[in-house]
Amino acid sequence: MIRHLILFTLFHLVLLGVSALNNDIFNELEPNSHFRSSPKNILFAVTVGGSSHHSWVMRVLDELDCRGHNITYATTDDSLRFSRQREHIKTVSIGPSQLHDPRLTSRKMGHPMSFDLLEDILDIMGDHYPTNYHALVDVIERNAIDAVICDHVSYPCFDAAKKTNRPFLVSMMVNEAPEDHLPYINRNNFMMMDGNSQHMTYSRRFYEAFIYPMEAMWHLGPALWRLKQKLEALDIPPFENRWGNSIKLVNNLYGIDEPRPTGPLVEHVGPIYNDHFDALTPEFASFLDTHQRVVYVAFGQHAQSNDDQESTRVLQMLLNNYEAGVLDGFIWSATKGTPLPDHVTTSSGIQYRLNSTEFTNIGKIVSWAPQAGILQHPSVVTFISHSGLMSLYEAIYQGKRILGYPLLTDQFANANKLARAGVALWLSLSEDRLDVDRMTEKLRRVVEDKDGVLQQAVNRYQALFQIHGRVGVDRAANIVEEVLYTADSHGHLPHRHDIARNLSFLKRNNYDLYLGLLSFFVLLVLLLRLIIQFVLPSSSKPKLKIQ
Structure with a gap:
């Protein structure tokens, strides 16, 4: 408690110092009382998900801790590691992991995601729901939590916050806010290939709008029940x-998220990057320092090649370009369990054994790599990525060209978006990834970038990401404090409620005005008709002549 009071005081002193340096008006306007009259208690809860659900929010929590607030982090057993180096955060387990359930680990996660897998996900969530829900209610009440940050797929967190009448915020990477869901925006992460309908065919739009929901209800109805x-x-x-x-x-920004009107309860605070920087080990530094044109390959924490044939094609793509002099080395961060062949034969007929010295001088295949440090190195010229948002953020921040290799959910829309923006190329499921020659050619185009068009687009995006990335954490922390200090007794923020909530459907759309205008014209027409009926006939009657 004493530590937080000291931090609280220091934070105010820093604010005063910054305001004195930047704008003397704040000295003149310094209020007699400040809204931060006492520290608040904040809970961040995640029930399922990898690092992109946790790590960036941790940076926001660090900032809130520096402002003197008390932080509690509640998550499943497998995710406790995200706060391991943070003594200032109280960590609580709310149950075992859902991701390690045998029903998930025994299935391949593809795109579109199968209904059988979705059914298992719903059942697993239902099995864990009571444990997570009761644990979160207990955490909120025991720690006198003032506001909750819930990850967007942590449904027990929403319900626990509502049960205890606490205001809560929803953290997410992809903008899934219902109020921002317009007819031309796609948000079915389980099967969409594009973030909007601009380039979709009529038949595809019809299928996703009407046929797929009926199929989903047919297959998932029992699990939903x-x-x-x-x-x-x-x-x-x-x-x-x-x-x-x-x-x-x-945690997104326009350039990745689809530009559209947003509601007053939606805040883009991205890009906020991972909460840690993995520096290069001597082994990686030595490899990169002795090469000039390195391609880095990584498919994220949870995705990998489907079989050794797919891995073989990836290696053939890399080695074909090595033999052509396009690149002189590569690093593949292939997660544990990635199926790999014993040897690879390139288009020229040369065979490489993966355990040979000849191969390891060209390429490094490892189960883990310091991604941020690798992308920062000047020898890395291209990143072959699964197109997960956090990986894209890190690559663009460092100004690296990208070859998208999406595998799951929103990754296809992300790759498509960047390709249309000229920042990247990507390998499609149906056309590219079964054809090694096409894969080889696309990688060559990205690495060589002969006319410099790709790098020019990357540089524009790099500026965008560096500009917005500097203020994201502060902005997110400010919004959390807004909720802490301005929510009403129901946990709502009435000052942010769309005024349309208080208007009838007719008034909200000015339809009452149009109806009034229409009524006026109808009455005018009827009046003119009456005038014509009564005035014109009398004036047109023949006058009698007097003899």
Whole structure:
């Protein structure tokens, strides 16, 4: 407690010093009382998800801790590591991991995601729901939490916050805010290939709008019914709008997110990067320092090649370009369990054994790599990425050209978006990845970038990301404090509510005015008609002549 009071005082002194340096008006306007009258208690909860669900929010929590607030982090057993080096954060386990359930680990995650896998995901969520929900309610009440930050797929967190009448914010990488969901924006991460409908065919749009929902209901109906019963047993309304009164913290920005009108409860705070920087080890530094044109390959924490044939094609693409002099080395961060062949034969007929010295001088295949440090190195010229948002953020920040190799969910839309912006090329599922020659050619185009067009676009995006990346953490922390100090007794932020909530459908769209105008013209027409009927006939009657 003493530590937080000291931090609280120091933070105010720093603010005063900064304001004195930047703008003397704040000295003149210094209020007699300050809104930070006492520290607040904040909970961040995640029930499922990898590092992109945790790490960037940790940086926001660090900033809130520096402002003197008390932080609690509640998550599953497998994710406790994200706060391991943060003694200032109180960490609480809310149960075992959902990701290690045998029903998930025994299935391949593809795109579009199979209904069988989605059914398993719903059942697993239902099995863990009571444990996560009760644990979070207990954490909120025991720690006198003032506001909660819930990860966007952590549904028990929303319900626990509502049960305890606490205001909550929703953290997300992809903008899934319901109020920003317009007819031309695609948000079905399980099967979409594009973030908007601009380039979609009519048949594809029709399928995604009408056919797919019916297929999903047919296949997932029983699982949804089972989940509904479990929620009702907890006295939780199953399908209500949980986010309607909450601010959505979106770690994204226009350039990746689809530009469109946004609601007052949606805040783009991105890009906020990972909470740690992995420096190069001597082994990686030596490899990069002795090469000039290195391609880095990484498919994220949870995705990998489907089989050794796919891995073989990836290696053939790399080695073909090595033999052509396009690149002189590569590093592949292939997660544990990635299927790899014993040897690879290139288009020229040369065979490389993966355990040979000849191969290891060209390429390094490792189960883990310091991605941030590698992307920072000047020898790295291209990043072959699964197109996960955090990886894209890191690559663009360092000004690296990208060859997209999407594997899951929103990654396809991300790769498509950057390709259309001229920042990257990407390898499609159906056309490119089964043809080594096409893969080889696309990688060559990205690495060589003969006319410099790709790098010019990358440089524009690099400026965009560096500009916005400098203020993201502060901005997100400010919004959390806004919720802490301005939410009403119901946990709502009425000053951010769209005024349309208070208007009828007719008034909201000015339809009442149009109806009034239409009524005026109708009455005018009727009046003119009456005038014509009564005036014109009398004036047109023949006059009698007097004899």
